[in-house]
Amino acid sequence: MIFFNIIILLIVFFFQSIFPAIYFQSFKIYPDFLLIILLYFSFNNTRLASISIGFCIGFIQDLISEVELIGIYSFIKSLIGYLFGSLKKYDGFYSKKILNIFIFIIFTIHFSIYYFVKFNNIFDIIIFLKLVCINSIINMLLYFILHKIFPLLEKK
Amino acid sequence: MIGIIRYIVYQKDIFFLIFVLLFSTTIFLSNDSDPVKKLKNNFTNYYTSILGPFFWYKSAFDLKEKNASLNEKITRLELEQNQLNSLSIENKKLKEMLDYKQKNNLVLKLGEITSHNMSPTINSFSINIGKNNNLESNLPVIDMNGIIGKIFSVHNNKSVIQIVTDKNFRVSIRIGSNRTLGIFVPTHSKYGIIEGVPKSQKVEIDDIAVTSGISDIYPPNIPVAKVISSYIDNNQFFQNITVEILADVYNPDFVFVIK
Numbered sequence: 001m002i003f004f005n006i007i008i009l010l011i012v013f014f015f016q017s018i019f020p021a022i023y024f025q026s027f028k029i030y031p032d033f034l035l036i037i038l039l040y041f042s043f044n045n046t047r048l049a050s051i052s053i054g055f056c057i058g059f060i061q062d063l064i065s066e067v068e069l070i071g072i073y074s075f076i077k078s079l080i081g082y083l084f085g086s087l088k089k090y091d092g093f094y095s096k097k098i099l100n101i102f103i104f105i106i107f108t109i110h111f112s113i114y115y116f117v118k119f120n121n122i123f124d125i126i127i128f129l130k131l132v133c134i135n136s137i138i139n140m141l142l143y144f145i146l147h148k149i150f151p152l153l154e155k156k
Numbered sequence: 157m158i159g160i161i162r163y164i165v166y167q168k169d170i171f172f173l174i175f176v177l178l179f180s181t182t183i184f185l186s187n188d189s190d191p192v193k194k195l196k197n198n199f200t201n202y203y204t205s206i207l208g209p210f211f212w213y214k215s216a217f218d219l220k221e222k223n224a225s226l227n228e229k230i231t232r233l234e235l236e237q238n239q240l241n242s243l244s245i246e247n248k249k250l251k252e253m254l255d256y257k258q259k260n261n262l263v264l265k266l267g268e269i270t271s272h273n274m275s276p277t278i279n280s281f282s283i284n285i286g287k288n289n290n291l292e293s294n295l296p297v298i299d300m301n302g303i304i305g306k307i308f309s310v311h312n313n314k315s316v317i318q319i320v321t322d323k324n325f326r327v328s329i330r331i332g333s334n335r336t337l338g339i340f341v342p343t344h345s346k347y348g349i350i351e352g353v354p355k356s357q358k359v360e361i362d363d364i365a366v367t368s369g370i371s372d373i374y375p376p377n378i379p380v381a382k383v384i385s386s387y388i389d390n391n392q393f394f395q396n397i398t399v400e401i402l403a404d405v406y407n408p409d410f411v412f413v414i415k
Binding site: 047048051052055058062068069070071072074075078079082085117118120 | 168169172173176177179180181182183184185186187189190191192194195198
């Protein structure tokens with residue numbers, strides 16, 4: 001199972017690295033497949049494991065894409081892993097719609113922290129909000145598509 | 157202790173998350189890239205703007221301590237400056253005296269004033285030279301302006317000078333274009349009179365009275381006083397001449413003893 005997970009992770013990393021960028025004004029936007037995979041991993045593991053996986057994914061992502069800001073993804077992904085883990089832990093207390101809202105909020109938190117740190121010196125609240133919203137929406141759509149193929153709470 | 161361990165195990169997710177976040181932050185902040193530097197700067201700015209009032213209070217207290225320290229420093233520097241000024245003045249005076257000594261043919265011995273005695277009975281100074289410097293009683297004492305007095309008593313390393321303003325002080329002088337003989341007598345403060353100058357002799361204001369040389373103590377031609385007024389009273393035999401002592405009798409630092 002672990003081997004299978006690693007293979008999936010490697011495929012996703014590869015896919016993430018070759019996926020073409022979407023241009024918004026002068027900013028490049030990439031759908032974060034690793035965030036989606038973290039969501040799936042979190043819903044199939046404990047919260048502690050989610051944090052660990054989040055940290056590992058984030059660290060590798062740092063090494064691949066954000067050497068200048070090394071540590072940023074490991075920080076965010078660990079936190080998001082914890083939030084996804086918490087979401088899974090209290091699964092059943094809320095409906096699917098609420099779950100989706102929470103997932104969207106967590107995506108927003110992820111991109112807010114990322115863009116806040118990345119564009120700290122040229123901080124423009126409008127651009128910042130646009131980037132966060134667009135990224136969150138793209139990832140949400142990606143999640144919906146994947147969810148149709150591989151339901152998140154399959155085990156249940 | 158066991159309770160703490162239990163709590164940590166129970167909340168392991170949180171503790172692990174904190175550990176991982178701290179680790180990530182450490183990695184992030186250890187980076188020296190421009191974005192991280194700018195981020196650090198921005199955070200420092202936020203931090204200082206939020207904690208500005210606390211810093212202000214702290215700096216106000218620090219300022220008080222610093223102020224006290226600076227006041228102390230200023231006082232010390234002022235004292236040093238005064239000392240330097242004093243030394244500068246002393247140096248200047250000594251240079252002038254050295255120059256005077258070299259120009260003069262007299263054998264002069266430099267002495268420093270160590271104490272003043274302005275009692276009603278005797279006006280005197282003490283100087284720091286005495287028998288050990290081959291001084292004896294009745295040697296004349298001068299400064300660069302004129303006669304200051306004479307040695308009254310001598311000790312090994314100290315001598316007492318009777319000042320020209322002392323009531324019992326007398327000196328034979330010559331005055332005027334005819335170098336008429338007279339006696340200088342102190343009256344009050346730094347003033348005195350010249351006795352024994354006949355009415356026929358011409359004496360003008362600003363004439364200088366100098367030692368006559370007929371005394372055993374004072375060599376001739378040492379300035380004593382300057383005429384500030386003179387008038388002739390028909391009922392008296394001699395002129396009334398008022399003079400002002402030339403020597404600095406109030407603030408002398410150094411004097412010469414003529415040997």
